[in-house]
Amino acid sequence: MASQLMSGWEEMRDILKRVAIGPAGSKNLTEEEACRAMGLCLDRHASDIQIAVFLIAQRLKRETDAENVGFLKALLERSQGTVAPCESVANLGDPYDGFNRVPHFAPLVAAVTGACGLPTVVHGCSDMPPKHGVSHRHLLEAYAGHSIDIGSGAASVERAAQRAASRGAAYVDMEDFHPKLWALTSIRREIAKRPALSTLEKLIVPIRGRSQSHVVSGWVHKGYERQITEILRLCGWSSVLLFKGREGHIDAFAHRPTTLCGYQANGPTYKKDISPADLGINLPHPPEWGAVSVQSVCELWKQVLEGQEGPAGISTALTAAAILTHAEVCASLEEGYGQALEALSSGRAKQAFEGFLAN
Template identity: 30%
Template structure:
């Protein structure tokens, strides 16, 4: 048993009226003791559920991010005219709406914007489809790529992926606790703002509840991150919705450090229902249809989503131009060819 960890546990788990928030340094220490398994399983499970009940603060999240940056894998910087875009998604996946970010990442990469993603296998508590399975459906198995080769893939094909079980086994060691406590712990929010890339980047983090966005924003500011985007996306991802207004936060440098952007799909002819999730095999067929230019309802959602990120990535002056560029890249076969190039690079690595 760790006496140091027990004292940290007592602070967050003392009840609604007597609990105390951890300092940034204490939160960093707590997560480090959990990742290194210095804390006992009983202590780890108790902390994760108590911290969820208490609700994390921005300072605590910043401290946990300190530990991820200290102990986690680091993808070496590449030479690139555009910052690497970090497209996040909750690690426990999606089970209601079709995930768009793999196709979005391919569109961005084919336009010259490097994209880095990270995640693991199917994970409690949602057990939804993870990014790694969607990429496999596209013919790309990121689980086989060693960490030192991820930056090479990022340089050659403008795409990379950090796979938790292989590249960050200490974090993978905390996954069973999610199933045992039956709830998402605060580290699920931490994963949305973790950036394993060492060079210039632009983080995009999805969220569901406004308080989570506030924690994300303030934790990133505590880390000195000024350029980032938050999206009230589909199931907490960075995929823009089509059945409602897209609510977006833009973290920018001074003099306007925080801006709110609301995009109405109907203003762009994009208002419709979101594409529902069915099965992985059907998803693979749908994604291939989009890449080959065959008519499919998924295409419009990809144009809406990738058009926004082409705009934010500086490849288009407006959202409308971003969607037009996305359509050109898909219709010309450029994105499909880039996917084939990615498959070849990963296979070589």
């Protein structure tokens, strides 16, 4: 191990001489070099200081598409993903550092899409810098009143895959599906800034379908939608759907149009808006959510799962409708929205939500 670390240390030192020079002198890595560099970080064959410098240097230099593809391939090669016993699976990837401005609803969306015939997985972690916001794991554990099925590594991932197929929805944690990436959290906490990993970890697909896997995520800043779709296309994913939502989350707006970007079956990239007004929904003003806390969001989730009407239910159903339409479970947004509302009002979504809460 000591010899590996020394060899990796020397290799990373050579890489840093190229990428950590400054705005004018830094050189880009090829895809293969980027994959190797990220592998050195994940395998801890570079020192903690080198890893921190590398992540910051790349962010200041700005990662190229080729570098991001290499980084993501290194992440995928070391993930403990699995294939669920079903044909199609959607993976919902919200920012791992959580939220603190408005509530978000990915697990509710997953319960709805699962109840409508598309097994859906939410992945995340307990806490991540730099935001250290409310995470889906925080909420699911609070909702359940106990710890959920996390901490058994690959066995937890396999059980989540079974729950997704049998119940329609499941959660899987970075701690289990990517322990090497999770082990870098302390370094990320020290560097404070958001590295490329903050974008790429959302794009790991921990649980795949036998025939098709749909990657669903979000973006905020202009241009990131192009970058993310191209990275995923180059990494071989055939179905991608991105939402331009608040804080980079996947939730559709309940009061105004939401921009989508993606591609289906390796087809051309599309970009379009979906609007609640097209479904006859016309909220007069943005929702007033109040202060965001684990308790307040759990209460909001309960109301949605009980079929109560309001902005949270509209956002959940509209997001689910967009996913169901993209995955060709439904022929139109209108059909998808109708099915989503029925899943909520009938209690089928609440039943699917139980897939998240197993011990």
